[in-house]
Amino acid sequence: MNTNRMNTSHVAWTFALGFSALAATASFSVAGATTYTLEDLSTLAGSHIWTDPGSTAAGLSRSAIVGHSITPAFDRSVHAFRYAGGSMIDLGALPGDLHSMAFASNAQGDAVGVSFDLGEIDVHGVLWPWNGGMVSLGAIEPRDVNAAGAVAGSIPFTGGVAGAVGTKHAALHLGRGTTDLGTLGGPSSMGMALNESNWVVGDSMLADSRTTRAFVWRNGSMIDLGTLGGNGSRALDIDGLTVVGFADTSAARPHATRWALNANGSIASKTDLGTLPGAQSSAAYAVSGTSIVGTSDDRAVLWTDGAIVDLNSFVDPNIYWHLTKATGIDSEGRIIGVGRHKGLTRAFVLTPKNPADIDGDGVVGPIDLALLIGAWGTNDSLADLDGNGTVGAPDLALLLGAWTA
Amino acid sequence: MRARWIALIACGIAALGSIHLSRADGQAPPPPSPYAVFAWSEQGMISTHEDFSSICLMPLGTTIRTQVIVRGEEPEILDGDATVTYSVPTHARSFDKTNFWTHAQQLFGVSLAPDIGRTGHGLSGTMTTAPGNLWQVTGVPVVPIDNAGRIDPYPVGLVKVTGNLGVGESRPVLGVSGELNCALCHGTGTGSPSIGVLQYHDAFEGTDLMNQQPVFCAECHADTSIGAPGKPGISTLSHAMHNGMLDAVVQSGLENVCLACHPGIRDEAQRDVHKAAGIECIDCHGDMTAMADTNRIPWVDLPRCENCHSGAGEEYEQPGTLYKDSIGHGGVRCTSCHGSPHAIGPATNPIDNQQAIALQGHAGPINTCSVCHTTTPGKPFFHRVNK
Structure with missing residues (x-):
C-alpha cells in the first residue's frame, strides 16, 4: 500500500467533505476561542x-x-x-x-x-x-x-x-x-x-x-x-x-x-x-x-x-x-x-x-491551507482550529468556511 | 484723631478701589454671606505619579486648609459651631486613574478602599478643626485627571461652611502634578524608568529592591511631609535625592535644573507673584548643593518671607514658624490673605486668582477691608500679628 497516495486520497476525500460542511460552519465565538x-x-x-x-x-x-x-x-x-x-x-x-x-x-x-x-x-x-x-x-x-x-x-x-x-x-x-x-x-x-x-x-x-x-x-x-x-x-x-x-x-x-x-x-x-x-x-x-x-x-x-x-x-x-x-x-x-x-x-x-488565519497575514488563503495540511494529524495548536487536540477534517472545514483570499 | 481720619481715608480708598475694579471687571460683587471663607492647598502643589507597581516616590494625598471669618463690625475667627465640607466636583473619583489602590497594601501595609487616602479621608467629606484657628483635611487622594479624562493639574475644590449664621463657600486650587518623571536619567530598553532606579539602587547600594517591588522609598528614607519617619542611619529622602542627583542634573543642560525632577515644564509648581517678578527656585531655596547639605532639615529649613521683605513696624512669620503656618492681622493666617505657597497672589495662573476675585473683586492679596469688616474699621491696618 502506497501510504503517500493513500494519504493524499485521504486528504482529498476530507477536502470534499469539508466543502459540504461550509454551510454549517459557525462563526468563531469570541469568549475563549478568539485571539487578538x-x-x-x-x-x-x-x-x-x-x-x-x-x-x-x-x-x-x-x-x-x-x-x-x-x-x-x-x-x-x-x-x-x-x-x-x-x-x-x-x-x-x-x-x-x-x-x-x-x-x-x-x-x-x-x-x-x-x-x-x-x-x-x-x-x-x-x-x-x-x-x-x-x-x-x-x-x-x-x-x-x-x-x-x-x-x-x-x-x-x-x-x-x-x-x-x-x-x-x-x-x-x-x-x-x-x-x-x-x-x-x-x-x-x-x-x-x-x-x-x-x-x-x-x-x-x-x-x-x-x-x-x-x-x-x-x-x-x-x-x-x-x-x-x-x-x-x-x-x-x-x-x-x-x-x-x-x-x-x-x-x-x-x-x-x-x-x-x-x-x-x-x-x-x-x-x-x-x-x-x-x-x-x-x-x-x-x-x-x-x-x-x-x-x-x-x-x-x-x-x-x-x-x-x-x-x-x-x-x-x-x-x-x-x-x-x-x-x-x-x-x-x-x-x-x-x-x-x-x-x-x-x-x-x-x-x-481569525483563528483560521494561521500565518497571521490578515488573509485566510492558500498559505494557511498549506500550513494546516502540513500539520495534519498532529496537535499543532495553531492549526487545531476546533481545539479538539488533532488537526483534521473539522479544522479544514472551518478554514474553508473562513476563506477570504 | 488724626490717625483715625487717616485710617478712615485709607480704608475708603481701598473700598473705592475695589468697587472701581469690580465695575471695570464687569463682574457681579460677591454674594452676601455671613462668612468670609479662605481655603487653600497646604503645599500649593504636590507631586505624584500614576504608576505605583514598581516604586512609590510620592504618594497621593493633598492637605486642604480652611479659615472661616465671621464677618462683622468686629470680625471673629470661627473655630467651631459649624460644619465645613469639602469636595472636588470635577475630579470626583481617582481609583480608575491610577493603580495606587492596587498596590497600597504592599506599599503601606494597610488596605485602602478605593478613593480613600492614606489618612483615611476620601475625595469628599468633612473637615475637622486644627490648631491655629484652622479647619483641615489631610491625605485627599486627588489626581491630575478630571472626570472627563482631561489632564488638569489645577483641580478646583469646593469648600462649604454651614454655621449658625448661614452658609459660605470657597474654591481653592488643589495643585497636583503627575509630571514627576525619572526618565531624564533612568530607564532601560526592557523596563521603565522606575525599574532603572531600582536597578541602579541595587547596584550601588547593595540592596535587593528589584525583588521587593513595589518599593515605598520613604519606608527607609524619612519624609516628614508625608509622615514617614524612615529608618535610623539612612539619609532622608530629600538628602538622598538632592545629593544623589547633584552631578546628573548639572549635566542635564537644563537652564533650571530643579525642573529635571520637579514640575515646572508643563505643570507649574511655582506660579506666584515671585515668578512674575522673575524670581526662580534657587533664589529662595538655594541651589542643589544647598539642598543636599546634610545640615539642612528637610521641610523645616525653608525660605522665609523676612529674608527679603521688610517694612517699618511690619512683621512676617513668627519665629520658628514657616509662612504656611504663621498668622498675622487679627490672627488671620498669612495664607488666608496671600494664598498657598508657590501660588501667592497675584498668581500667574488665572485660575489661582479666582478665590480672591470672588472675595474682593480682584486678584492679588486680600487687601479689601470689606471682605471681613462690615463697617469701616476705626483702626489702621498693620502687617503685624493681632493688629
Whole structure:
C-alpha cells in the first residue's frame, strides 16, 4: 500500500467533505476561542519617548482611532491624534492653545475633544472633521459625538458669581446651539456620552455638594441612575438603551455597572458586572451591543457572554505589555485602550484574529491551507482550529468556511 | 484723631478701589454671606505619579486648609459651631486613574478602599478643626485627571461652611502634578524608568529592591511631609535625592535644573507673584548643593518671607514658624490673605486668582477691608500679628 497516495486520497476525500460542511460552519465565538493581534500605537514623539503621558486611545470608529499623545516639543505639550493605517497624525490645537485631547469619534470619522492651556479658566471644544482641519465648538468641552454630529459634554457654570470656577454643567450641543442639561440638585454635572437619539449620560453632584451620581438625560429630564447600594456612581457610555459605568456597592467598592433602560428612559434593570477574581474595583468605559470593556484593578477587561475576561491573558508576557484600561470597542470586536509597554504608557489596539488565519497575514488563503495540511494529524495548536487536540477534517472545514483570499 | 481720619481715608480708598475694579471687571460683587471663607492647598502643589507597581516616590494625598471669618463690625475667627465640607466636583473619583489602590497594601501595609487616602479621608467629606484657628483635611487622594479624562493639574475644590449664621463657600486650587518623571536619567530598553532606579539602587547600594517591588522609598528614607519617619542611619529622602542627583542634573543642560525632577515644564509648581517678578527656585531655596547639605532639615529649613521683605513696624512669620503656618492681622493666617505657597497672589495662573476675585473683586492679596469688616474699621491696618 502506497501510504503517500493513500494519504493524499485521504486528504482529498476530507477536502470534499469539508466543502459540504461550509454551510454549517459557525462563526468563531469570541469568549475563549478568539485571539487578538496587539498593536502599539506609539506616540507623536516616537516609540522611545519616556515622558508621560505617552499616548492613550480614547475613541474608535470604522476608519480611525483617536486619542492624545505627548508631542516632541520640549514643553511636554499633549496633542490629540488620529491613527489609521499604522500612522499617527497630530490633530493640533486651536491657535493660542498649547494642548489638545481627542475623546471620541463617530461613524464617519469626525473626532471631538478639547483644546486648552493649563491654568487657564476656559477650555475650548474642538471638532476635527474626518477630512481634515479643525472647528472650534466654543465653551463646550465635548466628550462624545454621534453620527448626526450631536455632541455631549460640559460647559462652565458660575451661576453669575465672579470667581465661581471649577463647576460645570452637562451639555448637549446640536447644530443650532448648546443646551445646559442642569444637575441632579448639586452644583456640578458632566456629560460623558450620547446615543443616536441624543440621550446623554454622565454624572452629577447631588444637593449635598459631595455625592456624585450617574444620570441619563432625555427630552429635558435628568434621571438619577442610582447605585449598587453604596454612595456614588458614574455613567460613562451609552449604546441604544444600554448604559455602562460604575457604581458603589454597599461595601463602598466601585463596580462596573450596566443599566438597561426602557424606551421612556426609566431604568429597566441594573447589573453589577463584577470584578476580576480578588480585585477591589472595576469600571466599564464602553459598550457595543452586548460587549463591554473597562478595567479592574489596573487590568483591561472585556465583559461578554456573561463572563469577565482579562485582556492581558491574550498577551505574550515576554513582550513586556501590561494592558491597564480598555476604553473603546466597536461592532467588529476591535478594542482600544491604554497600557504600559516596557513600563511606558502607550495606546493600544486589539484586533480580533481569525483563528483560521494561521500565518497571521490578515488573509485566510492558500498559505494557511498549506500550513494546516502540513500539520495534519498532529496537535499543532495553531492549526487545531476546533481545539479538539488533532488537526483534521473539522479544522479544514472551518478554514474553508473562513476563506477570504 | 488724626490717625483715625487717616485710617478712615485709607480704608475708603481701598473700598473705592475695589468697587472701581469690580465695575471695570464687569463682574457681579460677591454674594452676601455671613462668612468670609479662605481655603487653600497646604503645599500649593504636590507631586505624584500614576504608576505605583514598581516604586512609590510620592504618594497621593493633598492637605486642604480652611479659615472661616465671621464677618462683622468686629470680625471673629470661627473655630467651631459649624460644619465645613469639602469636595472636588470635577475630579470626583481617582481609583480608575491610577493603580495606587492596587498596590497600597504592599506599599503601606494597610488596605485602602478605593478613593480613600492614606489618612483615611476620601475625595469628599468633612473637615475637622486644627490648631491655629484652622479647619483641615489631610491625605485627599486627588489626581491630575478630571472626570472627563482631561489632564488638569489645577483641580478646583469646593469648600462649604454651614454655621449658625448661614452658609459660605470657597474654591481653592488643589495643585497636583503627575509630571514627576525619572526618565531624564533612568530607564532601560526592557523596563521603565522606575525599574532603572531600582536597578541602579541595587547596584550601588547593595540592596535587593528589584525583588521587593513595589518599593515605598520613604519606608527607609524619612519624609516628614508625608509622615514617614524612615529608618535610623539612612539619609532622608530629600538628602538622598538632592545629593544623589547633584552631578546628573548639572549635566542635564537644563537652564533650571530643579525642573529635571520637579514640575515646572508643563505643570507649574511655582506660579506666584515671585515668578512674575522673575524670581526662580534657587533664589529662595538655594541651589542643589544647598539642598543636599546634610545640615539642612528637610521641610523645616525653608525660605522665609523676612529674608527679603521688610517694612517699618511690619512683621512676617513668627519665629520658628514657616509662612504656611504663621498668622498675622487679627490672627488671620498669612495664607488666608496671600494664598498657598508657590501660588501667592497675584498668581500667574488665572485660575489661582479666582478665590480672591470672588472675595474682593480682584486678584492679588486680600487687601479689601470689606471682605471681613462690615463697617469701616476705626483702626489702621498693620502687617503685624493681632493688629
